[in-house]
Amino acid sequence: MHDQTIERGTTWLADAGLRPTRQRVALAALLVGDGMDRHVTAEWLFEAATKAGAGVSLATVYNTLRAFSEAGLVREITVDGSRSYFDTNMTDHPHFYWENDGKLTDAPSEELRIEGLPKAPDGARISAVDVVIRLRRD
Amino acid sequence: MHDQTIERGTTWLADAGLRPTRQRVALAALLVGDGMDRHVTAEWLFEAATKAGAGVSLATVYNTLRAFSEAGLVREITVDGSRSYFDTNMTDHPHFYWENDGKLTDAPSEELRIEGLPKAPDGARISAVDVVIRLRRD
DNA sequence: CTCTCTGCAAAAGGTTTGCACGTCC
DNA sequence: GGACGTGCAAACCTTTTGCAGAGAG
Numbered sequence: 386m387h388d389q390t391i392e393r394g395t396t397w398l399a400d401a402g403l404r405p406t407r408q409r410v411a412l413a414a415l416l417v418g419d420g421m422d423r424h425v426t427a428e429w430l431f432e433a434a435t436k437a438g439a440g441v442s443l444a445t446v447y448n449t450l451r452a453f454s455e456a457g458l459v460r461e462i463t464v465d466g467s468r469s470y471f472d473t474n475m476t477d478h479p480h481f482y483w484e485n486d487g488k489l490t491d492a493p494s495e496e497l498r499i500e501g502l503p504k505a506p507d508g509a510r511i512s513a514v515d516v517v518i519r520l521r522r523d
Numbered sequence: 524m525h526d527q528t529i530e531r532g533t534t535w536l537a538d539a540g541l542r543p544t545r546q547r548v549a550l551a552a553l554l555v556g557d558g559m560d561r562h563v564t565a566e567w568l569f570e571a572a573t574k575a576g577a578g579v580s581l582a583t584v585y586n587t588l589r590a591f592s593e594a595g596l597v598r599e600i601t602v603d604g605s606r607s608y609f610d611t612n613m614t615d616h617p618h619f620y621w622e623n624d625g626k627l628t629d630a631p632s633e634e635l636r637i638e639g640l641p642k643a644p645d646g647a648r649i650s651a652v653d654v655v656i657r658l659r660r661d
Numbered sequence: 662c663t664c665t666c667t668g669c670a671a672a673a674g675g676t677t678t679g680c681a682c683g684t685c686c
Numbered sequence: 687g688g689a690c691g692t693g694c695a696a697a698c699c700t701t702t703t704g705c706a707g708a709g710a711g
Contacts, residue, residue: 404710406666427701442668447701452666466601467676467700479641484650492641501634502656503617509658512622516654518640520647542685544691565676580693585676587691604701605675 390418401456411439412449416459422474424462424489430471464489464517479516492518528556539594549577550587554597560612562600562627568609602627602655617654630656 394413398405415433416423425433427446434441441449450471453459459471464482470489472480479492497516505511529552536543536551553571554561563571565584572579579587588609591597597609602620608627610618617630635654643649 404665406709408667440668444669444702445667448667451702461604463601463604466599466604466607469604469701481641481644483647496639497641498638499654500636500638503619503630503635505656505658506619509621509660511656512659513657514654515657516637516652518643518649519651519653520643521650522647542690544685546692578693582677582694583692589677590691607675 390414393418393420397458401453401458403452403456403458408439408441408445409449409452411437411441412446413453416453416473422472422491424470424472424480424491426468426470428468460513462489462515462517477514479518482517482519483522484519485522492516528552531556531558535596539591539596541590541594541596546577546579546583547587547590549575549579550584551591554591554611560610560629562608562610562618562629564606564608566606598651600627600653600655615652617656620655620657621660622657623660630654 391410391414394410394415394417395405397413397417398409403409411434412430415430415437416425427443427450430450431441431443431446434446450459450461454461454471457475459473460475462470462472462480464470464480465487468487472489474491479497481490481492482488483490499514499516502514529548531552533543533548533551535555536547541547549572550568553568553575554563565581565588568588569579569581569584572584588597588599592599592609595613597611598613600608600610600618602608602618603625606625610627612629617635619628619630620626621628637652637654640652
């Protein structure tokens with residue numbers, strides 16, 4: 386793994402006030418090391434970390450993803466009940482969900498606008514608006 | 524349970540070509556018997572059925588909800604990874620998800636329009652567009 | 662040195678499944 | 687009669703947790 390890759394992950398952690406442990410640095414590097422947006426499941430990240438030789442347990446991947454999520458570094462996205470996806474792109478943006486193979490990708494739409502969004506009922510505030518476009522291949 | 528309630532459920536089943544077994548009729552009556560839209564979890568429906576004296580096992584509730592879902596009678600909605608909701612309103616419409624208490628309701632918005640929706644990539648078609656407005660109470 | 666993080670294994674929670682029996686047409 | 691539906695319990699899968707030891711500041 387390149388130094389720059391690791392450094393980017395370290396900076397990312399520091400910005401959120403998270404202690405840069407070996408495991409977190411490794412996972413962060415896998416997530417944002419190349420500067421691209423990524424949609425991962427805990428299982429995928431665990432396998433990637435294992436392949437990369439970072440000794441990280443599955444429980445730690447889960448704990449770490451939750452920590453990242455609470456620190457505002459990733460956003461958790463639920464599309465199919467059985468698995469959670471974590472997105473490194475924190476902006477509100479729509480997703481494609483490929484029902485056939487259970488993959489989640491960004492929908493290429495900078496122009497998507499939602500008109501007539503209901504306002505939050507009294508005493509509540511909108512914390513996010515999730516838009517998932519479900520795709521089916523024949 | 525009123526006759527009309529049961530009849531509405533029976534018709535609903537017949538329209539989808541599902542065999543009207545005792546259990547299915549009971550569950551259908553609970554779901555659409557009063558003609559209102561409903562958002563239920565398997566657990567909720569199981570308890571309702573039990574309270575109503577319909578001897579239905581939890582596994583059957585799951586199997587039945589899946590059958591209804593595949594027959595196009597209800598739509599499965601996933602908002603939080605741990606539970607699935609089933610909505611008797613099959614039209615594409617936005618939902619409020621109350622993060623504090625894990626409830627799902629219809630968002631009161633007939634005017635919601637999505638502008639600039641990306642078209643489906645080649646070889647795929649859009650099967651649904653899910654819009655979930657997440658609400659947080661203080 | 663202290664507080665937080667990690668790893669393991671075990672538990673939890675929701676959902677599915679295998680199989681024998683019952684029921685609908 | 688034959689295919690399909692049901693019930694139970696066990697299996698399954700993802701995620702969380704308890705606790706002891708390791709590491710960061």
